[in-house]
Amino acid sequence: MSFLDRIAECNLWNPDNFRWFVVDGCRVGRVRQALVPRLAEFGKVFGIEDDAVTLNPGLATFAARTSEMERVVKALVDDKIVEGWRGENYAVTRSFGEPPFLQIERAAIPHFGVRAFGVHLNGFVRSAGGIRMWIGRRAKDKHTYPDMLDNMVAGGQPIGISLRDNLIKECAEEANIPREIAARAVSVGAITYCMEAPDGLKPDVQFCYDLELPADFTPRNTDGEIAEFYLWPLEQVAEIVRDTREFKFNCNLVVIDFLVRHGVIPPDHPDYVAICQGLRR
Amino acid sequence: MSFLDRIAECNLWNPDNFRWFVVDGCRVGRVRQALVPRLAEFGKVFGIEDDAVTLNPGLATFAARTSEMERVVKALVDDKIVEGWRGENYAVTRSFGEPPFLQIERAAIPHFGVRAFGVHLNGFVRSAGGIRMWIGRRAKDKHTYPDMLDNMVAGGQPIGISLRDNLIKECAEEANIPREIAARAVSVGAITYCMEAPDGLKPDVQFCYDLELPADFTPRNTDGEIAEFYLWPLEQVAEIVRDTREFKFNCNLVVIDFLVRHGVIPPDHPDYVAICQGLRR
Numbered sequence A, B: 001m002s003f004l005d006r007i008a009e010c011n012l013w014n015p016d017n018f019r020w021f022v023v024d025g026c027r028v029g030r031v032r033q034a035l036v037p038r039l040a041e042f043g044k045v046f047g048i049e050d051d052a053v054t055l056n057p058g059l060a061t062f063a064a065r066t067s068e069m070e071r072v073v074k075a076l077v078d079d080k081i082v083e084g085w086r087g088e089n090y091a092v093t094r095s096f097g098e099p100p101f102l103q104i105e106r107a108a109i110p111h112f113g114v115r116a117f118g119v120h121l122n123g124f125v126r127s128a129g130g131i132r133m134w135i136g137r138r139a140k141d142k143h144t145y146p147d148m149l150d151n152m153v154a155g156g157q158p159i160g161i162s163l164r165d166n167l168i169k170e171c172a173e174e175a176n177i178p179r180e181i182a183a184r185a186v187s188v189g190a191i192t193y194c195m196e197a198p199d200g201l202k203p204d205v206q207f208c209y210d211l212e213l214p215a216d217f218t219p220r221n222t223d224g225e226i227a228e229f230y231l232w233p234l235e236q237v238a239e240i241v242r243d244t245r246e247f248k249f250n251c252n253l254v255v256i257d258f259l260v261r262h263g264v265i266p267p268d269h270p271d272y273v274a275i276c277q278g279l280r281r
Helices: A003-009 A033-040 A062-078 A163-175 A234-243 A249-261 A272-278 B003-009 B033-040 B062-078 B163-175 B234-243 B249-261 B272-278
Strands: A018-023 A026-032 A046-048 A052-055 A089-092 A102-105 A117-127 A130-138 A149-151 A153-156 A186-192 A195-197 A200-202 A205-212 A226-233 B018-023 B026-032 B046-048 B052-055 B089-092 B102-105 B117-127 B130-138 B149-151 B153-156 B186-192 B195-197 B200-202 B205-212 B226-233
Touching (some): A003 A234, A003 A272, A026 A033, A026 A200, A033 A046, A052 A062, A062 A102, A117 A149, A117 A163, A117 A249, A130 A163, A149 A153, A153 A163, A163 A205, A186 B249, A186 B272, A205 A249, A234 A249, A249 A272, A249 B186, A272 B186, B003 B234, B003 B249, B018 B033, B026 B033, B052 B062, B062 B102, B117 B149, B117 B163, B117 B249, B130 B163, B149 B153, B149 B249, B163 B205, B163 B226, B186 B249, B205 B249, B226 B234, B234 B249, B249 B272
Parallel strands (some): A018 A052, A117 A205, B018 B052, B117 B205
Antiparallel strands (some): A018 A026, A046 A052, A089 A102, A117 A130, A117 A153, A130 A149, A186 A205, A195 A200, B018 B026, B089 B102, B117 B130, B117 B153, B130 B226, B186 B205, B195 B200
């Protein structure tokens, strides 16, 4: 297996399985063909075309679109189509920071193939022996990707909070990182991918941050989402990413990007250029 | 003007203006339509097809291809089609590090639209006031892009030398950086672009390095290629890149990548994702 395998696994999807999801004349997502008949049952809420599902243009405001879609999503929850209600709303936009067309419950986002945004933190410690990286293991009872390895801190980006505030909040909840340390995190780039999943399509963006931690800091989870933390030499983390699927799919990309930016994957690696390109598709 | 303008300027080209350049069954480059009639005059050296110029498959070895192409390139120099002879050979390959099909004089590389590789160094100094970056100004008598701003150290990648050795050599020649300091440079990623230029097509790869320099180090050019060095606050460098065309075209991308990786262009910048994607096309 190779780093490129991990990247390829995050970019598997078949456009034929989807129709555009159109809001206010913009293609903001994609709906799986199999979901279309159910959406058609909502009457005037959706217009159904050969290549698109269009939210009724009569719903002309953020509030109107949001309230009608909330009704739809709740029905899909009753159908057990949408599972794992989060009680967290995501913005529906074409590009981060643009005024959103509406907001949707997080668990429904992939069903409408809407681009989700997240913050991911590479927490690391430098020592004479090189860089070691803090890695989390997701709780066994987490609804999504239980028991898998994860970045030290990572979280989805809800509507109504800045990226940095969200990062600092997640740092506190997931790893008990004090605000004054978390505030030193440096934004280092965005990773993009598009993956078909059981619950729909994930054409997502990961905003990545590096945070060098003091050698005497030990993370402690406070929200029950991380079962355990490990401080592993970077070479060991690299091997796990390259040779296994122990990390949650998209966390692999965050680690690979870190390995590139810190010279661990060297530029004469045969896949170097393909890796750099593959992280931003 | 914007950072995206700089990226777009490095990615302007029209496929209709070119035919594939095929060696040993592989598309290794592109030849401008206008050059095709001249290549046809070399008789059996090239097969001319509607969409491709193919190097005679009878030239079955590195040595045979190299020697025949050397004859062609020398004729193109006599024609004043290939200008600015460098006396430096580049590998013709699909991917860096693969066994090359042949080698070609550097000045001829864009005429055959072959992917060129280069090393680019971000030399910077940290202080309480933030990061300052060393910037070079190219000599007025340099054949290519005279008098323009440049990365502290940058050089094309000739055949037969490793990336790191080339970087260390360029560090010595361009900025008099001692080997023990240059060796601390960290590889941080590759940038790719494809640009049509007067001399052909540049579908190139830039291998980027960061080097934090001691505050008391002052660069001094030793090979006559750089006229002057400046140590500028990163914000000033960012403004020049964003608002002017004072940098050599591809050096802008190296600086933009640095600004992203060091948090100077923040993730809530409206073009952030497009910038990250645009640097690796």
